[in-house]
Amino acid sequence: MNTSDGFRFFLINDKKNRVREMFFSKAMVFTASGSLIALVLGLGGFLFSSLSDAQYDLKVLSLKNQNKELVRVMEDMKIRLDDAEVKLTELVMQDGALRVYADLPAVDNNVRALGTGGAVNDYAQDYGDLIPFTDLNLNSLESNLSNLGREITLQLNSYEQIYSKLTQDVERLRLTPSIKPVNRGYLTSSFGVRPDPWTQKMRMHHGQDFGVLSGTPVYATADGIVKSRKGSTGYGNTVIIDHGYGIKTIYAHLSRYVAKPGEEVKRGDLIAYSGNTGRSTGPHLHYEVRANNIPINPRHYFLTDNIEL
Numbered sequence: 073m074n075t076s077d078g079f080r081f082f083l084i085n086d087k088k089n090r091v092r093e094m095f096f097s098k099a100m101v102f103t104a105s106g107s108l109i110a111l112v113l114g115l116g117g118f119l120f121s122s123l124s125d126a127q128y129d130l131k132v133l134s135l136k137n138q139n140k141e142l143v144r145v146m147e148d149m150k151i152r153l154d155d156a157e158v159k160l161t162e163l164v165m166q167d168g169a170l171r172v173y174a175d176l177p178a179v180d181n182n183v184r185a186l187g188t189g190g191a192v193n194d195y196a197q198d199y200g201d202l203i204p205f206t207d208l209n210l211n212s213l214e215s216n217l218s219n220l221g222r223e224i225t226l227q228l229n230s231y232e233q234i235y236s237k238l239t240q241d242v243e244r245l246r247l248t249p250s251i252k253p254v255n256r257g258y259l260t261s262s263f264g265v266r267p268d269p270w271t272q273k274m275r276m277h278h279g280q281d282f283g284v285l286s287g288t289p290v291y292a293t294a295d296g297i298v299k300s301r302k303g304s305t306g307y308g309n310t311v312i313i314d315h316g317y318g319i320k321t322i323y324a325h326l327s328r329y330v331a332k333p334g335e336e337v338k339r340g341d342l343i344a345y346s347g348n349t350g351r352s353t354g355p356h357l358h359y360e361v362r363a364n365n366i367p368i369n370p371r372h373y374f375l376t377d378n379i380e381l
Contacts, residue, residue: 153216160223167230174237179230247315249293249373251339253323253359254346257284260356263369278367279322279360286327286355288346292337293321293361293373301329301344307358308350311343320365324358325349 168178238245261281265274296315303309307324311331314320327347331337346357361370 153220156220157216160220160227163227164223167227167234170234171230174234174241176234176237179226244317246295246339247317247319249315249319249321249361249370251291251293252282252374253290253293253321254282254284254288254357255291256288257282257357259283263367263371276367279324279358280370282346282357282359284346284355284357286345286347288357289342290323290326290344290346290357292331292339292341292343293359294319294339296321296337298331298333298335298337298343300333301331303349306351308352309344309347310350313337313343318364320362322358322360322362324360325352325356 171178259280260283261277263280264277266277290311292313294313294315296313299312299314299320301309301311307322309324309326309329311323311326311329312320313323323344325347326344326349328345329343330345331341331343337343346355348355352358359370361368361373
């Protein structure tokens with residue numbers, strides 16, 4: 073029961089016919105209630121904190137497991153990136169050759185280096201606790217990807233320039249020797265000074281000799297007009313094609329003609345058959361390229377260095 077200065081309770085035991093009185097002052101009740109509330113709040117806060125820490129640990133563990141898979145994927149990307157960089161290096165080399173062929177200046181090394189480097193995000197510092205041990209450097213990977221993107225953009229621009237130039241020079245390219253005159257055989261004598269097969273004295277050999285059997289098809293190495301065919305010199309039966317721009321090609325020691333003087337031919341057209349005519353020690357084709365009547369090494373006009381045909 074409630075009294076003016078506290079709370080009085082009576083406990084009655086019917087079996088023993090006893091009555092026990094208990095009195096709690098208001099101050100005591102308020103103190104006990106406050107302690108109980110503080111205990112409940114403290115226990116609740118502890119449980120909530122423990123639960124939050126457990127959830128955080130589980131979340132971190134999940135992220136670490138996910139990042140293990142992410143690192144595996146990124147390591148695979150690194151391998152592919154390295155392969156792409158190797159292929160890009162090959163493209164750069166081909167780009168240099170094509171620019172020579174298109175009569176364009178080489179891309180300056182300073183231009184290729186322009187824009188490389190620069191600031192990258194420090195992922196290792198931000199996420200180091202979540203990334204498992206690995207040799208992979210995220211900053212380096214990002215930098216390499218950025219540089220590769222710039223290189224590809226530069227290479228695409230270069231190829232567009234080459235394509236534009238070659239498109240404008242289609243006629244000149246059609247008239248430029250660029251293939252071998254026979255599809256089989258071996259290179260038996262190169263352009264340059266050599267012992268004369270008849271006198272053994274050193275003298276200039278103005279073309280290339282291809283060892284082929286008599287009757288091997290001989291093809292025009294570029295578009296042009298058959299200027300002449302004759303057989304009264306040491307070259308034996310010979311076809312000369314005028315390609316314009318001061319370029320001529322000579323095919324010597326032939327066994328039979330196909331193309332006629334004044335006839336227009338295309339690159340790859342059959343013009344004659346090889347033989348052993350004129351000043352020749354055996355069946356072969358002698359082939360020359362002349363620019364303004366000056367002999368030029370025919371190999372400079374081949375798109376492959378493979379001497380076996």
